[in-house]
Amino acid sequence: MMLRPPVEPMLAQAREGIPAPGTLPGGLALEPKFDGYRALLFTPSEPGGPVLLQTRRGSLIQQHFPDLVAAAAQLPQALVLDGEVVVWHEERLSFEALQRRAASGARTAEALARSMPAHFIAFDALQKDGQELVREPYARRRAVLESLFTEHSLGPPWTLCPMTTDPAAAQQWLEEWTEVRGIEGVMIKGLGQRYAGGSRGWFKVKRRTTAEAVVGAVTGSLARPQVLLLGRFDDHGRLRPVGRTTPLRPAAAAELSALLRPGGPGHAWEGVRFSAAWGSPRALEALTVVPDVVAEFHADTAFERGAWRHPVRFARVRLDTTVDDVPLFGAGQDPAEG
Structure with missing residues (x-):
């Protein structure tokens, strides 16, 4: 069966530091943690169908982000991506601008989309071509996500979340990248992990x-x-x-x-x-x-x-x-x- 909203996203539990490589199945996959709105993006399964954007709690918010809905024409049908919606405003990632976008009414949504465009940072693929991937290991889902960006030559507002398997590189992100407003820390996932919606099977380390x-x-x-x-x-x-x-x-x-x-x-x-x-x-x-x-x-x-x-x-x-x-x-x- 194809995924349809609401879909429970997989969550993370807080850790004080990057764990040892054998802590999660298959070794570690490490990503920067962005400070935005967690969202799942659903493209239509048939031409002319709606593009849906679901929050972590299951609400649909695509009416507030017409720029992302329009840009979804670049994406294949029956696709489900997990990621973070962010707004780059005044030379930085701005959560305040993102809040304005998320609270916009029908009259202001289009104007704000022009002055404060949103970006979707994709870090997981849960479905492609109508085929569920949640039972596949993270390494397989990541490969599908990377091929999606390559095959469709995706650019802004679509961004592929960086990922490394090198804990030393992730530690450098934690120490240096988090000096940039809008990057909170590092997410840690297991290369062999399935996508278990609702569970806190991932780890997160925030810079403090x-x-x-x-x-x-x-x-x-x-x-x-x-x-x-x-x-x-x-x-x-x-x-x-x-x-x-x-x-x-x-x-x-x-x-x-x-x-x-x-x-x-x-x-x-x-x-x-x-x-x-x-x-x-x-x-x-x-x-x-x-x-x-x-x-x-x-x-x-x-x-x-x-x-x-x-x-x-x-x-x-x-x-x-x-x-x-x-x-x-x-x-x-x-x-x-x-």
């Missing part, structure tokens, strides 16, 4: 930076804080949100509970609504605190409009540092510098 911010609010209680909401002061002295931590470990929560004091009336974040996740409609129940505790944390490179999109990992309280030592909001281009 160390940074500092001020604790402005918490979830839970002051006696047992669960998540820290972090901020930085701007050049007008206003505390601006920059991120939230993953849930605290008990020892860290106990240390912080002895230092945090309730924020009084007039706190900069009084009445501010904090989302449970980037773009999520669900709000956190937050308690403001006096913004005089500095937290050091580890964060990935998903940094946009002065804030970290993904939860950061609390490392320690900086008792040797005051809020005046923390970089200002938007002070530099490097996330670690504000």
Whole structure:
């Protein structure tokens, strides 16, 4: 049977470093991890049929990307690709521009496609010529993907994701390529792995930076804080949100509970609504605190409009540092510098 949406994509579990070659079946295949929208592209099985673009959660979003739909005329019928939708804007990969594209209405989708064209970075072929490939090993699927680009002389907006079997080369990507905005880290797959939709059979390693911010609010209680909401002061002295931590470990929560004091009336974040996740409609129940505790944390490179999109990992309280030592909001281009 041919694949039809929704198809569950195969997922990855986080690792701290590139694993040993024998960790996954058949040896390692390593790819750069791009910070975009995970998407599956379906070309029609018959002439005149619709081109479909499915998100990781199963929603269809092709109406927001008419440029990709039009460019799919270059692709063969009954093809299913797994990849990442990205937008190159103002000399860099821009997640903010990608969000604008994904939220565009019918009136603006075409205009945004011209000013902020999308690209599809393909890293897997799940079907070709109506033939399912999910039971084939990754090495076979990769060969099909590479031949697709060669046979059809594909160029922008279609991009073949780089791949290497050399861990040393992937380590260099992790150290150097991730300095480019929009590249988060490295994906690790087994050359002998089948495509198991919904399972976390792959690995991902993200580059992390160390940074500092001020604790402005918490979830839970002051006696047992669960998540820290972090901020930085701007050049007008206003505390601006920059991120939230993953849930605290008990020892860290106990240390912080002895230092945090309730924020009084007039706190900069009084009445501010904090989302449970980037773009999520669900709000956190937050308690403001006096913004005089500095937290050091580890964060990935998903940094946009002065804030970290993904939860950061609390490392320690900086008792040797005051809020005046923390970089200002938007002070530099490097996330670690504000």
